[in-house]
């Protein structure tokens with residue numbers, strides 16, 4: 777079976793198992809960018825708490841860009857890794873402002889073409905392909921396929937990418953092969969599958985709707 781046919785089969789099974797994923801957030805691009813940085817190495821709940829705290833403490837992105845480091849660290853501490861994320865967010869916003877981008881315009885970045893926006897995002901300090909793809913997909917409905925730790929693990933186990941592919945190369949491979957109409961639902965349902973069944977330590981292969989499509993089923997040792 778070709779990779780695209782397998783991807784369609786996998787997406788259809790996951791959709792039957794988990795249903796249609798909830799609508800994308802459609803936050804303004806800069807909001808999505810900050811939210812994505814806050815989501816690193818934490819749960820969705822803590823990410824959302826940190827984001828709400830940040831918006832309450834510093835209601836504009838201009839204010840965040842100009843805030844003292846300790847104020848910003850305090851505002852996002854419930855999201856974890858605040859000492860790392862605060863300078864990253866600040867540097868990102870300052871870099872955007874230095875390019876003449878109005879940080880608090882909800883339409884900022886939205887009128888850039890795909891390639892231009894992709895390049896600009898990757899040029900920001902601390903922004904990699906996953907974060908850039910999240911902004912394009914969740915904010916602007918553009919079909920870019922973010923690969924996080926769950927998507928990466930499940931894609932490797934399913935043989936959609938090679939064992940040695942890291943998350944960045946897995947994203948490039950999947951970006952080239954996932955049909956555009958499947959980008960959002962497949963991304964969302966692979967995350968859910970990775971969280972609920974295909975967990976890092978003990979995947980529940982006996983309950984998996986993808987078992988007959990998965991070369992790893994029955995393998996005892998999982999990495």
Ligand code: SF4
Pocket residue numbers: 930933934973974975979980981984985986987990991992993
């Ligand atoms: S069969 Fe097991 S390893 Fe394969 S996708 Fe399902 S849970 Fe993951």
